[in-house]
Amino acid sequence: MSAGVERGGVDRAQQPQIQTSGSRRSGMLFRPMNQSNADPPVRCGAPMVGVTGRRWPAETLHNGDVPALRGLCVDAFFTAYARAIAEAGGLAVFVPRESDPEVLAGRLDGVVLAGGLDVDPAFYGGEVGAETTLLDPEQDAFDIALARAAIVRGIPVLGTCRGHEVLNVALGGTLQDHRRDGHNERGCAAAQRVHDVSIADGSVLHALYGPRVSVNSLHHQAIATAAAGVRVAARSDDGLIEAIELLDHDAVGVQWHPEFHDGLDPILLWLVVQARERSGRRDRGAAG
Ligand SMILES: [Mn+2]
Numbered sequence: 085m086s087a088g089v090e091r092g093g094v095d096r097a098q099q100p101q102i103q104t105s106g107s108r109r110s111g112m113l114f115r116p117m118n119q120s121n122a123d124p125p126v127r128c129g130a131p132m133v134g135v136t137g138r139r140w141p142a143e144t145l146h147n148g149d150v151p152a153l154r155g156l157c158v159d160a161f162f163t164a165y166a167r168a169i170a171e172a173g174g175l176a177v178f179v180p181r182e183s184d185p186e187v188l189a190g191r192l193d194g195v196v197l198a199g200g201l202d203v204d205p206a207f208y209g210g211e212v213g214a215e216t217t218l219l220d221p222e223q224d225a226f227d228i229a230l231a232r233a234a235i236v237r238g239i240p241v242l243g244t245c246r247g248h249e250v251l252n253v254a255l256g257g258t259l260q261d262h263r264r265d266g267h268n269e270r271g272c273a274a275a276q277r278v279h280d281v282s283i284a285d286g287s288v289l290h291a292l293y294g295p296r297v298s299v300n301s302l303h304h305q306a307i308a309t310a311a312a313g314v315r316v317a318a319r320s321d322d323g324l325i326e327a328i329e330l331l332d333h334d335a336v337g338v339q340w341h342p343e344f345h346d347g348l349d350p351i352l353l354w355l356v357v358q359a360r361e362r363s364g365r366r367d368r369g370a371a372g
Pocket residue numbers: 266267279300301302303320326339340
C-alpha cells in the first residue's frame with residue numbers, strides 16, 4: 085500500500101488539480117476543526133468507482149399497466165455493489181451508457197463491470213444458442229468500451245460474472261454460451277456458496293483468498309478461451325475458468341458475485357484500495 089492511500093483532504097486541496105468536475109471539488113472540501121454545527125464532515129479523497137448496470141422497461145417499477153410509463157426506461161444496478169464500495173471506503177457512482185467511456189475513464193478511479201444479461205455472441209465471433217437469454221448489444225458495446233478505456237488509462241477494474249465475461253471479450257477472448265450443471269444455481273440465496281475454486285499461485289486472488297475459496301455461482305455463460313495478456317487465476321473443479329487477471333494491469337474478473345457474499349468480500353476491498361492508489365498517482369501527476 086503506497087503513501088497515496090493515506091493522503092488526506094488538506095494535502096489534496098493544496099495541490100493544483102486537472103480534474104475540475106463538481107464531484108471532485110466537493111470531495112476535496114474539509115471541515116474546519118472548530119466548526120461544530122456545520123455540514124457533516126466529508127470523507128476526503130474517497131476514490132470514485134463507476135458501476136455499470138442495465139436498462140429495463142419502466143413498467144417493471146409498478147404493478148399493473150401505467151400508460152405514462154410505456155416506452156420509458158430505467159437504469160438499474162444491484163444495491164450490493166454500492167454498499168460494498170461504500171463499506172470499502174469508495175464513492176460509488178452509476179455509469180449509464182450515454183456517458184462517453186473515454187470521458188468517464190478520465191474521471192473515475194476504478195470501474196466495476198457488473199453482472200447482468202448474456203454478452204451478445206456477436207462481440208466474440210460466436211452464435212446465439214438455444215439457451216442464450218435476453219441480449220442488449222448497446223449495453224455490451226458500452227461495457228466493452230469502458231473496460232478498454234479504463235485499461236488504457238491504468239484504472240483498476242473488477243468484473244463480476246457478466247463483467248468478468250465482458251472483460252475477457254473486451255481483450256479478445258471468447259465465451260461459451262451455456263454451461264452445464266452446477267454453475268447456474270439460482271434456486272438458492274445469492275449469497276450461498278455452492279462450489280469451490282482453486283486459485284493460481286502468485287495471483288491477486290491467491291493473496292486475498294489463499295489456494296481455495298468457496299463461491300456463489302449464478303452464471304450460465306462462461307469463458308471459452310482466455311484473452312491474450314490475461315492469466316487464468318481460478319478454476320472450478322470441473323475445469324471451468326472462474327477468474328482471470330491481466331498480467332500488466334490491476335484488472336480482475338471473477339465469474340462469481342462477490343458483492344452478494346456475506347460481509348465485505350476481499351476482492352471489493354482490493355478494488356477500492358487500488359482505486360485509491362490510482363487516485364493518488366493522478367494527483368501526484370497533476371502536481372508535477
Ligand atoms: Mn461457477
